[in-house]
Amino acid sequence: MKWPYLVLIYVLVILSPLAASWSLNWPSRPFHQELASGLGMLAFSIILIEFLLSGRFKFISGNVGMDVTMRVHQLMARTALGFALIHPLLYQGTPTGGHRPWDVTHQLTLTTDFSALVTGIGAYFLFVILAASAIFRKSLECKYETWRLFHGLGALVLVCLLLHHTVYAGRYGGHPSLSYLWFVLTGIAVGTLLYVYLVRPFRQRKRPWSVSTVSRLTPRQWELRLKPVGHKGLTYEAGQFAWLNVGHSPFSLNENPFSISSAPGGGPEVSFVIKELGDFTCGLGQIAQQTPVYLDAPHGNLSIKNRSENGIVLIAGGVGIAPMLSILRQAKLCGRPRDIKLIYGNRLVEQIVYREELTQEDTVFVVSEPSKDWQGEIGLIDGPLLDRNLSKEHFDGWLFVLCGPTAMMDNVEDHLIARGTSSERILSERFDYD
Numbered sequence: 240m241k242w243p244y245l246v247l248i249y250v251l252v253i254l255s256p257l258a259a260s261w262s263l264n265w266p267s268r269p270f271h272q273e274l275a276s277g278l279g280m281l282a283f284s285i286i287l288i289e290f291l292l293s294g295r296f297k298f299i300s301g302n303v304g305m306d307v308t309m310r311v312h313q314l315m316a317r318t319a320l321g322f323a324l325i326h327p328l329l330y331q332g333t334p335t336g337g338h339r340p341w342d343v344t345h346q347l348t349l350t351t352d353f354s355a356l357v358t359g360i361g362a363y364f365l366f367v368i369l370a371a372s373a374i375f376r377k378s379l380e381c382k383y384e385t386w387r388l389f390h391g392l393g394a395l396v397l398v399c400l401l402l403h404h405t406v407y408a409g410r411y412g413g414h415p416s417l418s419y420l421w422f423v424l425t426g427i428a429v430g431t432l433l434y435v436y437l438v439r440p441f442r443q444r445k446r447p448w449s450v451s452t453v454s455r456l457t458p459r460q461w462e463l464r465l466k467p468v469g470h471k472g473l474t475y476e477a478g479q480f481a482w483l484n485v486g487h488s489p490f491s492l493n494e495n496p497f498s499i500s501s502a503p504g505g506g507p508e509v510s511f512v513i514k515e516l517g518d519f520t521c522g523l524g525q526i527a528q529q530t531p532v533y534l535d536a537p538h539g540n541l542s543i544k545n546r547s548e549n550g551i552v553l554i555a556g557g558v559g560i561a562p563m564l565s566i567l568r569q570a571k572l573c574g575r576p577r578d579i580k581l582i583y584g585n586r587l588v589e590q591i592v593y594r595e596e597l598t599q600e601d602t603v604f605v606v607s608e609p610s611k612d613w614q615g616e617i618g619l620i621d622g623p624l625l626d627r628n629l630s631k632e633h634f635d636g637w638l639f640v641l642c643g644p645t646a647m648m649d650n651v652e653d654h655l656i657a658r659g660t661s662s663e664r665i666l667s668e669r670f671d672y673d
């Protein structure tokens with residue numbers, strides 16, 4: 240599905256409770272009270288859709304990319320937080336009280352029912368804690384997996400509190416049709432969690448993999464090769480990535496995303512180029528052969544399939560070379576149906592992986608801290624470097640595929656746009672969602 244349709248569906252879903260409330264045609268209250276209800280409802284429906292956005296569903300992230308999906312998840316959470324924070328403040332001055340039989344539409348009074356209010360107050364503070372712990376995750380210095388567990392369980396508690404508060408304290412949420420809608424939307428969100436943490440791992444358990452080899456490529460980069468156990472392997476496209484769970488139960492939260500560096504046509508084994516960073520990646524050298532692995536794959540939209548451009552410029556920084564290797568290797572297997580040029584940057588010469596293999600391609604090696612005998616490009620992958628190595632024909636007609644550090648990606652994207660390359664001809668994958 241094309242992204243404009245996804246955006247349209249998204250907007251329709253988050254607005255559906257508002258539209259349903261409006262269709263009740265109840266007598267209106269002062270504007271600030273209606274706004275308070277509206278913002279509360281919007282915040283809740285945005286939170287519910289957050290479950291879908293973070294659920295790695297291919298009909299979403301397969302179309303717009305996982306990095307874009309997660310960025311939308313983060314931005315919409317902040318928007319919902321803003322709405323939620325304002326929501327109770329706008330009720331200031333509204334008479335409160337218990338149930339009034341003569342005020343069936345709750346036009347005149349706010350509920351003071353303790354249980355309905357306490358779930359709202361609980362949700363208010365929990366939402367702030369969840370959002371703050373996500374925004375400042377890296378400064379918390381807790382393990383990623385621990386944070387992810389806290390985030391998932393916290394979000395589950397949050398929607399339960401919000402459902403209770405909306406149905407029992409909300410003016411509109413108490414109406415049977417609205418209550419039904421909220422239950423359905425909450426059911427979908429919770430169902431997503433069950434699917435992600437129970438159904439999907441259960442399916443992965445039936446398609447295990449095992450470590451074939453782990454080899455050091457450079458001082459801090461490794462190649463991990465996996466072979467399928469009892470099945471034919473994975474159907475994927477060059478440039479896609481997988482979530483790897485190495486040596487844990489398929490139901491474990493210990494999994495990390497890595498781009499596949501092997502070619503889809505190269506046999507059932509899949510390989511990855513992995514750079515040491517934290518607890519899992521720094522322990523790669525200790526992983527034994529035959530260690531069981533589970534794969535959640537394929538994901539990502541860094542695919543050149545169905546692209547009609549005459550040529551492709553691949554631009555990689557550091558370990559961003561992984562998906563480019565897959566694309567290059569697949570092109571070689573297919574007899575290289577179109578021109579491919581690679582621009583590959585590293586800080587040091589020793590960090591270049593598969594140098595011999597890449598030298599056989601049309602590759603521009605870039606090093607920012609070169610050794611004395613370095614013959615290639617020196618510096619960073621930036622505008623002047625692109626201008627030196629690319630022609631008008633590249634900027635005007637070729638497909639660009641980017642993967643690397645955020646600063647490099649931002650710089651290259653800006654330069655390509657400035658040179659007239661349309662954004663439809665720029666594909667990118669970011670390794671960091673923050």
Ligand SMILES: Cc1cc2nc3c(=O)[nH]c(=O)nc-3n(C[C@H](O)[C@H](O)[C@H](O)COP(=O)(O)OP(=O)(O)OC[C@H]3O[C@@H](n4cnc5c(N)ncnc54)[C@H](O)[C@@H]3O)c2cc1C
Pocket residue numbers: 305377382383384480494495496497498499511512513514515516517518519520521558561562668669670671672673
């Ligand atoms: C789509 C994608 C493709 C990637 N491809 C490669 C690759 O080919 N080669 C490579 O070396 N690195 C790749 N990465 C980065 C890699 O996932 C992290 O370096 C790795 O997960 C770090 O794990 P760790 O346990 O060693 O370190 P940690 O200290 O646990 O994590 C370091 C950081 O990695 C990120 N991270 C960790 N676990 C996850 C997770 N389950 N989901 C999302 N982010 C997580 C978080 O930002 C975290 O702060 C990719 C990342 C993404 C999002």
